Amino acid sequence: MDENTIKEKLKTYIIKEIIKDEEYPLTNDEPLISGGLIDSFSLVNIAVFIENEFKVKIPDTELTVENLDTLDAMASRTMKELS
Amino acid sequence: MTIQSLEFFAFFALVLVLYYIIPKKFQNLLLLVASYVFYISISLNFALILLVMTLVNFGWAHYISRVQGKSRRKRLIIGIFFNTIIWLFFKLANFFVLQVIALIKQLGLPFNTGSMKVLLPIGLSFYTLQAISYLLDVHREQMPPSQKLVDFSLYMAYFPKLTAGPIERAQRFLPQLRQSRSLDNKSAARSFTLIIIGLFRKIVVADTLMAVIPRNFIQEGASFSLLEILIWVMTGAFALYNDFCGYTNMVRGISGFFGIELTRNFAHPLFARNFSEFWGRWHISLSSWLRDYIYFPLSRYLVRRNPNVKNKANIILPPMVTMIVSALWHNPQLSYLTWGVFMGVALAGERVKSAFRPVKPPSKLPLWRQSIAMTLTTVLGLGIPILLVTHFYSLGTLFQHILNHSPWTLPQSRVFLLILPGLWIDILQYRSKNETPFMHWAPITKALLLALAALGIFFFAQERIAEPFIYQGF
Numbered sequence: 001m002d003e004n005t006i007k008e009k010l011k012t013y014i015i016k017e018i019i020k021d022e023e024y025p026l027t028n029d030e031p032l033i034s035g036g037l038i039d040s041f042s043l044v045n046i047a048v049f050i051e052n053e054f055k056v057k058i059p060d061t062e063l064t065v066e067n068l069d070t071l072d073a074m075a076s077r078t079m080k081e082l083s
Numbered sequence: 084m085t086i087q088s089l090e091f092f093a094f095f096a097l098v099l100v101l102y103y104i105i106p107k108k109f110q111n112l113l114l115l116v117a118s119y120v121f122y123i124s125i126s127l128n129f130a131l132i133l134l135v136m137t138l139v140n141f142g143w144a145h146y147i148s149r150v151q152g153k154s155r156r157k158r159l160i161i162g163i164f165f166n167t168i169i170w171l172f173f174k175l176a177n178f179f180v181l182q183v184i185a186l187i188k189q190l191g192l193p194f195n196t197g198s199m200k201v202l203l204p205i206g207l208s209f210y211t212l213q214a215i216s217y218l219l220d221v222h223r224e225q226m227p228p229s230q231k232l233v234d235f236s237l238y239m240a241y242f243p244k245l246t247a248g249p250i251e252r253a254q255r256f257l258p259q260l261r262q263s264r265s266l267d268n269k270s271a272a273r274s275f276t277l278i279i280i281g282l283f284r285k286i287v288v289a290d291t292l293m294a295v296i297p298r299n300f301i302q303e304g305a306s307f308s309l310l311e312i313l314i315w316v317m318t319g320a321f322a323l324y325n326d327f328c329g330y331t332n333m334v335r336g337i338s339g340f341f342g343i344e345l346t347r348n349f350a351h352p353l354f355a356r357n358f359s360e361f362w363g364r365w366h367i368s369l370s371s372w373l374r375d376y377i378y379f380p381l382s383r384y385l386v387r388r389n390p391n392v393k394n395k396a397n398i399i400l401p402p403m404v405t406m407i408v409s410a411l412w413h414n415p416q417l418s419y420l421t422w423g424v425f426m427g428v429a430l431a432g433e434r435v436k437s438a439f440r441p442v443k444p445p446s447k448l449p450l451w452r453q454s455i456a457m458t459l460t461t462v463l464g465l466g467i468p469i470l471l472v473t474h475f476y477s478l479g480t481l482f483q484h485i486l487n488h489s490p491w492t493l494p495q496s497r498v499f500l501l502i503l504p505g506l507w508i509d510i511l512q513y514r515s516k517n518e519t520p521f522m523h524w525a526p527i528t529k530a531l532l533l534a535l536a537a538l539g540i541f542f543f544a545q546e547r548i549a550e551p552f553i554y555q556g557f
Binding site for chain 2 (some may be wrong): 017018019021024035036037038040041042043044045047048049051052055059060061063081
C-alpha cells in the first residue's frame with residue numbers, strides 16, 4: 001500500500017466521522033490538532049481506524065502533535081509502522 | 084534550601100563550575116551527587132526513600148524485560164503497585180495519624196503524639212509518576228531498560244526538577260545524558276532569560292499577589308461583595324499560575340546551563356479557548372502523562388469495543404476517570420475530588436458537542452468570540468478549581484453572599500497593577516510564539532528590561548520571606 005492511498009482513506013474517514021462535514025476542503029498539510037479540528041479523543045478514533053484499516057498500531061505515547069498534526073504526517077507515520 | 088534562595092544559587096554556581104572543569108564522562112555522576120546533596124539538605128530520610136525507589140525501579144525494569152506475555156504483564160502490575168503503595172502511604176499517612184492522635188487524646192492515654200507526624204517526601208508525587216512511566220515504556224518495548232544505574236538515578240533525582248517537576252519521560256531524558264553536552268552563548272542567554280522570567284513571576288507577581296489576598300474572604304460575616312470575591316479567587320488563580328510557571332521557567336533555565344532540556348510545562352493557558360485546549364497548555368508534563376497512560380489506553384479500549392463516536396461510555400468515561408485521577412494525585416481529599424469531577428464533566432460536555440455537530444476550529448471563530456471563550460475558560464478552568472480546593476467548606480457562606488450582598492463593589496486597584504506584569508509576559512510570549520521573546524529585542528531595551536526585572540526581584544524579595552513553591556506541597 002502506498003502513502004497516497006493511506007492519505008485518501010484517512011481523509012475520507014476524518015471528513016466523514018471526525019469533522020462531520022463532507023464539504024470540508026481538507027488539505028494534506030492543514031494542521032488538524034494544533035488547528036483545533038481534532039481533539040485528543042478524536043486522535044484515538046483515528047488511531048483505532050489505522051489499526052483496523054492498515055493493521056498497524058501507533059503507540060499511545062506517539063499520538064502527538066509532532067507525529068500526527070497533518071494528513072501528510074499521519075500517512076508518513078503509518079507507512080513507518082507498515083515498513 | 085529552596086530553589087529561589089541565595090544558598091541554592093551559590094550551590095548551583097559551584098556545581099556549574101565543577102561541571103565544566105571535570106572530564107565529560109564524570110558529568111552525570113557529578114549531577115547525581117549534587118542532586119543527592121541538594122535532597123539531603125532538605126531531609127536525609129527523603130533521600131533514602133528516593134534511593135530505595137530508584138534501586139527497586141531500576142532492577143524491576145530489567146526483571147520485566149526478561150519475560151514476555153502474561154508474566155511480563157504480571158511483573159509490570161507488581162511494579163506499578165509498589166510505586167503506588169509507597170506514594171499512597173505517604174499521601175494518606177497523616178490523615179490516619181491525625182485520627183489516631185485525636186483518639187489517643189480522647190482516651191487520655193499517656194502517649195507522646197508529637198513525633199507521630201509523617202511528612203510527605205518533597206517530590207515523591209512527581210518522581211513516582213516518572214518511575215511508573217518508565218516501567219510502562221519498558222513493558223511496551225518502547226525503550227530498553229537503562230543499563231546505567233547512574234543515568235537512571237539521575238533521571239529520578241535530577242535536582243532542578245526533583246521538588247516539583249516537570250515530570251520527565253525516560254525516553255526523552257535518558258538520551259540527553261548519553262550525548263556530549265556543552266554551552267554556547269545562545270543557550271546561556273536563553274537559560275539566563277528563563278531564570279529571570281521565573282524569578283520575576285515568582286517573587287514580584289505570585290508572592291505579592293498571595294500576600295494581598297485577604298485570608299478567609301468567604302468566611303461568615305465577611306463584608307466582601309460577590310464581585311470582590313470573584314476577583315480574589317481569580318487573583319489566587321493568577322498567583323498559582325505565576326508561582327508554578329515561574330518555578331518551571333527557573334528550573335528549565337538552570338537545567339539549560341547543564342545542556343539538559345527539561346519539558347515545557349506551560350504554553351499560555353490563559354489563552355485557551357476551551358477546556359481541552361486548556362489541559363494541553365496547563366501543567367503539560369502532568370496532563371500529557373495522564374493522557375498517554377490513562378486517557379488514551381482507556382479510550383482505545385472503549386473505541387475498540389464500540390467505535391461509534393456518539394457512544395456515551397466513550398464520551399464520558401475517559402475524561403472523567405482521567406480528571407479524577409489527576410485530582411487525587413494532587414490531594415486525596417473531597418475538595419480535590421469535587422474539582423476532578425467538575426473538570427471531567429466539563430471535558431465530557433465538550434466532547435458531546437463535537438460528537439454530534441460539525442467541528443469548527445476555535446481559531447476560525449471571530450476574535451470577539453475567541454476573547455469571550457478565553458475569559459470563560461480561564462475563570463471556569465482556573466477560578467472554579469481554586470474556589471473548590473481552597474474554600475470547599477465555605478461554599479455555603481459564598482452562596483449566602485450571592486443572595487444577600489451588593490455585587491458591584493471592587494477591591495483596591497493595586498491587585499490589578501500586580502496582575503498586569505505577569506499578564507504582559509504571557510501576551511508577549513503568546514503573540515511571538517516564543518518563551519523568551521525579549522532575546523530578539525534591541526540591546527538597550529533588553530538591558531533596561533533586565534535592570535527593571537532585577538530591581539523588582541531585589542526589592543520585592545526584601546519585602547517578605549520567600550514562600551515555598553505551591554506545587555512542592557503535592
